[in-house]
Amino acid sequence: MTNNELTSGNGSVCNFSYLSEIMNAKKHLIVGIMDIFLQQIPDELKGINEAILNSDYEITRRFAHTMKSSVAILGITALNPILKEMERLGLEASNIEKIRELSLQLNLICGQALAEVEKEKTLYN
């Protein structure tokens, strides 16, 4: 994936204006969502990474499926094709090497997303 495809044009992976729009710019709701994101995404990443380490296709598929919904709230569209592909490969129980490659991108983008959310959250305090 190119850098432009990974980011939303301005170098960031999260779309905070989307979050603000769906929460109607209500500060306490936005911060609440960010808090849950900061807890949930590391847990989901841990789960999917462990599943890939154990070559567990079914658990990989489940986590990839769940994460599609989680990342959608912060408008992280760059992860859509990655998670979709991981879910598909998990369902087919094939090509663990490709899944591992995709998980590298997943971890990279999630890492950046978490940093962006931490930084954005400070603007609301």
Next chain:
Amino acid sequence: MNPRTKLTIFVVEDNALFNTALKADIETTFENMNVKVHSFDTGEACMKMFEELKPEVMILDYNLNSKNPNAVDGIKVLDWIKKENHDTNVIILTSDDHIDIAVKAFQHGAADYVVKSETKFKKINYSIFNTIKVLEARSEARKYKRLATGLFVSIALIVIGVSLVQFFMPSLFH
């Protein structure tokens, strides 16, 4: 829309982040209306409260057992809800944009089907708006039915009364 129309909505979604965002979005969209949202992270939890709270609308995740494979899935919950109260409008929510899931959802009685895309929240709110309109229309229809019945009974009683008077006291009419 009548802001006094009362609506209870269940959000049943095992992804905590999505569940919280969806509940917040609905409450914000309908904040000037008498709408109460209850959220649940399992089908079992929502079925426990169903009889007590009697929601008119339910937004139900298709893959409710994505985290816990032993949990009841969305279709089973839908089947149960339809048996308990056929009038509850169930909107199925899913990440998978597959036609067979949509067909299955409608076959099991779902009122609507929304894919978790960028416009998901708008679509859900649109579905809820339509449900409110249907509920208001039904309420108006019941009101007019009662009025019409009352009018009919009143007229019937008047006619019967006049007929009885005419029969027993014909001199009154001469």
